[in-house]
Each structure stands twice: as C-alpha cells, then as structure tokens.
Amino acid sequence: MKxxxxxxxxxxxxxxxxxxxxxxxxxxxxxxxxxxxxxLDITGQSEREENMDxxxxxxxxxxxxxxxxxxxxxTDHIQPGTMLLTGFPWMAAxxxxxxxxxxxxxxxxxxxxxxxxxxxxxxxxxxxxxxLIPVADNMQCQWGMLATGYDEWVFCVYFGGRDFRIYRIRxxxxxxxxxIEAAHDWWKQHVDPDGPREMPEVDGREPTxxxxxxxxxxxxxxxxxxxxxxxxxARRIRELDNRVKEYTEERARLVNTLAVDxxxxxxIEGVCSYPLVTPKPSTDWKGLAQSFSDWPKRExxxxxxxxxxxxxxxxxxVE
Numbered sequence: 001m002k003x004x005x006x007x008x009x010x011x012x013x014x015x016x017x018x019x020x021x022x023x024x025x026x027x028x029x030x031x032x033x034x035x036x037x038x039x040l041d042i043t044g045q046s047e048r049e050e051n052m053d054x055x056x057x058x059x060x061x062x063x064x065x066x067x068x069x070x071x072x073x074x075t076d077h078i079q080p081g082t083m084l085l086t087g088f089p090w091m092a093a094x095x096x097x098x099x100x101x102x103x104x105x106x107x108x109x110x111x112x113x114x115x116x117x118x119x120x121x122x123x124x125x126x127x128x129x130x131x132l133i134p135v136a137d138n139m140q141c142q143w144g145m146l147a148t149g150y151d152e153w154v155f156c157v158y159f160g161g162r163d164f165r166i167y168r169i170r171x172x173x174x175x176x177x178x179x180i181e182a183a184h185d186w187w188k189q190h191v192d193p194d195g196p197r198e199m200p201e202v203d204g205r206e207p208t209x210x211x212x213x214x215x216x217x218x219x220x221x222x223x224x225x226x227x228x229x230x231x232x233x234a235r236r237i238r239e240l241d242n243r244v245k246e247y248t249e250e251r252a253r254l255v256n257t258l259a260v261d262x263x264x265x266x267x268i269e270g271v272c273s274y275p276l277v278t279p280k281p282s283t284d285w286k287g288l289a290q291s292f293s294d295w296p297k298r299e300x301x302x303x304x305x306x307x308x309x310x311x312x313x314x315x316x317x318v319e
Contacts, residue, residue: 013082015044016191017092018183020143024136026186027179031118031136035200037211039190046215057110060158064108065097068156068166074099077106083147090187093147105144108156109137115159122165129155129167141169142176213310234318 018026022042025033033041040046069077077097085091097106123129130138133155141153153169188195202208258272267273289295 013084014042014092014094016042016193017084017090018042018187018191019082019091020093020095020140020147023143023179023183024139027139027182029136029139031134032207034203034205034208034211035186036202037207039200040211040215042191046211053110053112057108060110061096061108064110064156064158064164065106067164068106068108068154069097069099071166072104072154074104075101085147090184090191091143091147093144095144095148098148098150103148103150103152105141105148105150105153106156107137107141107144107153108158110158113159115157116163119157119165123167127168128170130169130172133157133167133169138169138172138175139179142172142179145171146176146180216310218308219310231318234314237314238318 019042022033022038024030025038026035026042028035030038037046065077065079077099079097080095082092082094095105096108098104099106118134120132123132137155137157141155145151145153151171155167155169156165157167158164186200190198190200202212258268259274262268262272262274266275289299292298
C-alpha cells in the first residue's frame with residue numbers, strides 16, 4: 001500500500017470542500033468510505049492509500065478516456081483539474097475529462113470483476129443509464145455536472161479483458177437538489193470554519209474502523225477514567241456478543257433439524273437443498289515450503305509486513 005500524493009495547489013483547492021469523489025460517502029452511499037472517513041479526508045486529517053486497483057486506474061485513465069472519446073466520436077477532450085464553484089466555497093469537482101464542444105463530461109473507472117454484480121446490465125445505444133450504475137457513481141457524475149453546468153456525462157467502467165462499458169448519464173434535477181441540500185447541511189455541521197465543526201457520528205462499518213485505527217495511531221500507556229456511559233456501552237457489547245452466540249447456535253440447530261428431515265434425499269422442494277459437495281484439493285503451502293532444504297531462508301524472503309493495528313477487547317468482569 002502507498003499513499004496518493006496530491007499537489008499542494010490541488011490539495012488546497014479540495015481541502016474543506018465536498019468533492020465529486022466524496023459526496024456519496026458524505027451522504028452514506030459509498031461502498032468504500034463512510035461519512036466519518038470522508039470527514040477525515042475532507043478536513044485534511046488523513047491521506048488516501050493507493051491500492052493496486054487505484055494504481056492501475058491511474059495508469060489506464062488516459063488510455064480509457066481516449067478510447068471512450070473516440071468511440072463516441074467526440075471532437076476533443078481536456079483534463080480541467082480541480083474545479084471550484086463560484087459562490088459555493090464548500091463544493092469542488094475534478095472531472096477525469098471534459099469534451100467542451102459536446103458539453104459532456106467523462107468519468108472512467110477500473111473495477112474488479114466482482115463489481116459487475118452492482119451494474120444492472122450493459123448500456124444500450126442512445127439510452128441513458130442513470131439507473132444501471134451504482135448510486136454512488138451516479139452521484140459523482142451528477143456532482144460533475146453541477147460543477148460544469150453540463151447536462152450530460154459519460155461514465156466509463158473497465159472490468160478487464162474486452163468488457164469496457166460506456167454509460168450515458170443525464171442530469172437528474174431532483175437528485176441534485178436533494179444532494180445539495182443534504183451535503184450543505186452536513187458541511188455546515190462538520191466542516192464549515194464558522195460552524196461547530198463537530199466530528200460526525202461513527203458507525204459500525206469497516207471503513208470507519210480502519211479510519212479510526214489509522215487516525216489515532218499508536219496509543220500511549222495511560223488509560224482514561226471510566227464513566228457510567230463507558231460501562232454501559234461495554235455491557236451492551238457483551239450483551240450483543242451473547243445474543244450473536246445464541247442466534248448462531250439456534251440457526252445451527254434449525255439447520256440440523258432440517259437435515260434430519262431431509263435424510264438421504266437431495267433436499268426439500270421449494271425450501272432447501274442438501275447436496276453432497278466435494279471440495280477441490282487444497283495446497284499445504286507450509287508443507288510445500290518445508291520440503292525444500294532451505295525453506296527458512298525462502299520463508300524469510302516472502303514474509304510481508306502486515307503493519308501494526310489497534311485491537312479492541314473487553315476486559316473480564318464486564319457484565
């Protein structure tokens with residue numbers, strides 16, 4: 001993993017603004033970010049980590065843009081960088097490309113194969129595909145249209161191989177109106193220099209957990225004094241843990257009773273199936289490595305640093 005480095009000028013333009021790439025997270029519609037993790041990014045308290053997909057997307061972006069523009073027979077395109085909206089200090093957008101003559105914006109994405117399930121089919125010629133792409137992607141396109149004044153966008157997604165799709169997106173006035181109102185309210189509460197600048201409430205999603213772990217870093221050795229509120233939260237966690245265990249055991253019991261009812265048959269018509277599954281043989285990688293005389297050296301060469309992380313654990317005695 002590495003951190004994406006923005007230019008100082010671009011970072012300054014995007015700082016404390018809701019951008020096209022963060023608006024869906026702010027409003028709670030992103031799969032990868034949450035309002036809390038987006039808040040850290042918007043306020044300059046975090047750096048974005050770049051994974052393999054992002055790195056490939058950046059490398060492929062110029063090629064995908066050019067291919068899309070040529071496929072649509074558009075005249076030419078430009079890459080405008082970060083755009084700010086006059087009179088709206090809390091908004092910004094960085095379109096991948098603009099086609100000024102056609103007044104169309106372009107957004108390109110490199111996505112894993114498993115992401116196909118979130119797209120409702122392939123686009124048809126001359127048809128708008130707002131409802132065919134994930135809500136977060138549509139929101140990003142809408143924000144780009146808001147920044148440019150354009151009424152149309154093309155969202156291009158590459159799944160690898162020959163699967164390159166171009167979805168035509170049109171301005172959705174009702175959606176944009178709702179987005180602007182909700183995003184502005186959020187900004188006033190959590191980001192506005194003249195506002196309360198409150199930290200957004202945290203949720204239970206994985207992006208929030210990761211953001212918290214990274215944001216607070218290595219802890220010191222001191223502990224804070226416990227309040228009744230802390231104890232109540234801990235008791236609630238213990239109670240939920242016990243419920244999860246009970247529900248898991250009850251589910252397993254019900255599955256077993258159905259298995260008894262099925263007996264030697266393949267399943268129950270219209271209810272469930274109970275086939276025999278033969279797993280593929282698995283590789284004992286450790287045993288394979290140890291079969292080499294110099295396996296300790298080989299193992300050392302292939303070890304990866306997993307990085308430090310903070311682990312939450314209830315103490316004994318919390319009831």
